[in-house]
Amino acid sequence: MSELETDYLVVGAGAVGLSFVDTLLDEDPDATFVIVDRHAKPGGHWNDAYSFVTLHQPSASYGLDSIPLGHDRIDTAGPNKGYFELASGAEVLAYFDNAMRDRLLPSGRVAYYPNCNYLGDHRFENIFSGSVTEVQVRRKLVDSTYFETSVPATHKRQFDVEPGARLAIPGDLPDLWRRPADIPGHYVILGGGKTAMDTGAWLLQAGIDSGRISWVRPRETWFLNREFVQPGEQFFERVIEGQIATFKEAASADTVDDLFLALEKRDIMLRLDRDVLPEMFHYPVISTGEVELLRRIEHVIRMGRVTRLEERKMYLRNGELPVPDNTLYIDCTASAVRPKPTRPQFEPGRITMQLLHVPLVTLNASVTAVIEANFDTDEEKNALGLPVGFIDTIDGFAMTLLGTGMNRMRWAQNPVIGNWLAKSRLDPSAKAIAWLRENAPERLAVISRMMAASMAAVPNLQRLAATAQQ
Numbered sequence: 506m507s508e509l510e511t512d513y514l515v516v517g518a519g520a521v522g523l524s525f526v527d528t529l530l531d532e533d534p535d536a537t538f539v540i541v542d543r544h545a546k547p548g549g550h551w552n553d554a555y556s557f558v559t560l561h562q563p564s565a566s567y568g569l570d571s572i573p574l575g576h577d578r579i580d581t582a583g584p585n586k587g588y589f590e591l592a593s594g595a596e597v598l599a600y601f602d603n604a605m606r607d608r609l610l611p612s613g614r615v616a617y618y619p620n621c622n623y624l625g626d627h628r629f630e631n632i633f634s635g636s637v638t639e640v641q642v643r644r645k646l647v648d649s650t651y652f653e654t655s656v657p658a659t660h661k662r663q664f665d666v667e668p669g670a671r672l673a674i675p676g677d678l679p680d681l682w683r684r685p686a687d688i689p690g691h692y693v694i695l696g697g698g699k700t701a702m703d704t705g706a707w708l709l710q711a712g713i714d715s716g717r718i719s720w721v722r723p724r725e726t727w728f729l730n731r732e733f734v735q736p737g738e739q740f741f742e743r744v745i746e747g748q749i750a751t752f753k754e755a756a757s758a759d760t761v762d763d764l765f766l767a768l769e770k771r772d773i774m775l776r777l778d779r780d781v782l783p784e785m786f787h788y789p790v791i792s793t794g795e796v797e798l799l800r801r802i803e804h805v806i807r808m809g810r811v812t813r814l815e816e817r818k819m820y821l822r823n824g825e826l827p828v829p830d831n832t833l834y835i836d837c838t839a840s841a842v843r844p845k846p847t848r849p850q851f852e853p854g855r856i857t858m859q860l861l862h863v864p865l866v867t868l869n870a871s872v873t874a875v876i877e878a879n880f881d882t883d884e885e886k887n888a889l890g891l892p893v894g895f896i897d898t899i900d901g902f903a904m905t906l907l908g909t910g911m912n913r914m915r916w917a918q919n920p921v922i923g924n925w926l927a928k929s930r931l932d933p934s935a936k937a938i939a940w941l942r943e944n945a946p947e948r949l950a951v952i953s954r955m956m957a958a959s960m961a962a963v964p965n966l967q968r969l970a971a972t973a974q975q
């Protein structure tokens with residue numbers, strides 16, 4: 506068995522693990538890192554993504570704090586027209602690969618072990634050679650696998666597929682051109698989340714008639730309107746007004762359903778079918794252009810989850826349905842989000858990377874690194890970032906708003922974190938605020954209205970969150 510020594514042993518070279526290392530490299534100039542991941546390249550689940558995946562939030566505030574992603578361009582065509590660009594999966598993957606080669610490894614303080622499974626007890630094993638390495642960890646194990654992001658290419662299917670039934674994953678679709686004789690006559694999208702949306706949009710944009718597409722949506726979801734998650738100065742008032750409106754509605758809504766419906770009236774929340782009340786909310790972001798496109802698919806099947814697929818019939822929890830000849834089923838049932846109990850972020854010898862500011866996963870990771878470097882005890886560190894539990898139903902919304910708002914407040918009151926955030930590209934409003942401070946300080950008055958609205962919403966959010974937990 507070989508041996509290594511390091512300050513931090515980081516499990517996972519996805520967005521979260523890499524963001525943590527990127528920020529701690531600057532915040533603590535002495536710290537050393539060993540990063541272990543079973544994937545052959547950095548970037549985590551983006552290695553397994555379908556080729557037409559994109560970020561659903563703007564590239565401008567995703568990735569590592571030290572390296573811009575994209576060119577802060579505003580799209581001039583397509584369903585994202587008028588908004589900040591969204592990196593493709595290939596761009597995200599290249600970005601993390603370059604970050605490893607251009608910044609992390611050249612620092613001389615990072616050692617990266619791809620193709621390795623973490624075994625626990627500070628040991629990892631190379632997948633190909635079977636050789637095991639033991640790591641002497643001077644400071645902490647950093648577990649960045651908490652989110653267990655699941656994607657169609659790697660997840661475990663929860664339904665049976667009988668011989669003859671043709672099943673694909675979204676990543677197979679762009680390859681259909683290679684077998685013209687096999688082009689399906691009908692397509693059935695399985696799943697109601699963001700991957701299913703991407704797949705529906707891809708099929709329609711590829712030229713497939715909407716009448717040849719069916720869509721199994723066991724649950725409907727609410728979406729955030731992309732207009733309200735834009736980072737630039739030109740969107741500043743609209744975004745902050747959106748937050749004020751959210752808190753104002755949150756202060757008075759009787760139920761979480763009422764809160765979403767009120768936000769829909771203000772165009773902040775969107776849904777595909779106005780006749781069905783969504784049960785799910787994972788913070789997906791979508792534009793009104795994409796919603797209009799997806800509404801063209803009219804054959805929506807709401808009979809629960811699929812249990813078995815046959816060539817000419819599918820079985821769902823609440824019944825069965827025939828499907829046309831030459832149907833291709835497309836598995837979009839992996840859930841990127843896995844609700845789990847939280848634990849303290851900082852424990853002796855261990856950091857478990859969780860959500861502090863929903864849904865900005867890389868901002869969370871970087872702030873965690875700032876806290877790790879600048880404060881002494883685990884107690885002090887945990888007081889600056891309470892993990893926010895994630896529930897995949899709409900009931901979790903009050904809790905995530907409340908938890909994020911409270912952490913945000915703690916950070917704003919702490920000069921170390923506040924100063925770091927003011928310069929960070931991962932905080933969507935930071936850059937706009939810095940620009941306005943220099944160029945148009947009068948436009949910042951709206952911030953105090955937002956603070957007041959957020960404080961006023963706390964009692965009702967606490968009530969809604971408590972109701973959700975019962």
Ligand SMILES: Cc1cc2nc3c(=O)[nH]c(=O)nc-3n(C[C@H](O)[C@H](O)[C@H](O)COP(=O)(O)OP(=O)(O)OC[C@H]3O[C@@H](n4cnc5c(N)ncnc54)[C@H](O)[C@@H]3O)c2cc1C
Pocket residue numbers: 516517518519520521522541542543544548549550551554558559560561562567621622623624649650652653654655656700841864865866867
């Ligand atoms: C299609 C899609 C689009 C998304 N778009 C956005 C977006 O626009 N904005 C946003 O903020 N979030 C988005 N997300 C959420 C996504 O979860 C985050 O962006 C982020 O990439 C998650 O990073 P991670 O490091 O937590 O997880 P992962 O990318 O899953 O990385 C974890 C890594 O840990 C490794 N690992 C796990 N266990 C072990 C072990 N025992 N041994 C060795 N290695 C191990 C895995 O191989 C993996 O590489 C999206 C998710 C999906 C699926």
